Amino acid sequence: MADTTANSTAANCLDKLKSYVRTPKGFILAAEIILSLIVLICYASSYSGGYTAVAIIEMIVAIIFFIVFMMEFDKQFQVVNWVWSDLIRAAVGAGVYLITSLICVIRGSGDGALIAGGVFGLIAGVVFAYDSYTIYLQIKNTRQHTAASTDDTV
Structure with a gap:
């Protein structure tokens, strides 16, 4: 008999992937991963591939x-x-992306x-900054909705 549980788990995971990429946070994280991959390929194919570690680390952490x-x-x-x-x-x-990308654009003549x-890194830096801003707004909104206790009894 064929094991159907493995196929349904993979389908469930694929459904979660499709639905999460459609959310704003999922779209931003997917854009960060793709931009980091593009930056990695560009840095790796340059004459001095010294900045590939930045793209690798940021891509791996974004994937995690x-x-x-x-x-x-x-939630677990x-x-x-x-x-x-x-x-x-x-x-x-x-x-990190903004700093290293500016360095690469400035010294990359030839x-x-x-x-x-460097250019794709600057775009990635802006996307990461936008992600930081949206997370900051999320933290700010959750703190405003959490009201302090007004109980005067001591």
């Missing part, structure tokens, strides 16, 4: 957070504050792949 949020592990593992971790990830990614990687 994509999987955590897609499979809703953030509440030891980690996932929203703040995601904010730190996005803010660091924005800063190396088209390095300049292209």
Whole structure:
């Protein structure tokens, strides 16, 4: 007899992937992953591939957070504050991408792949900064909705 549970689990995972990419957060994370892959390819094909570590690390961390949020592990593992971790990830990614991309664009004369990687890195930095901003707004809204206790009895 054929095992049908493995096929249904894969279909369930694919359905979760499709539905999560349609959400705003899923779309932003997917864009970060794709831009990091493009930057990685550009940096790797340049004469000096010294900045590939930035793209590799940011892509891997974005994939990890994509999987955590897609499979809703953030609701199961509440030891980690996932929203703040995601904010730190996005803010660091924005800063690192903007700095390294500016360096690559400025010093990349004669190396088209390095300049292209720098330009795509600047776009990735803006996407990471936008992600940081949306996460900040989410944190700000949850803090405003959590009212302090007005109980005067001591």
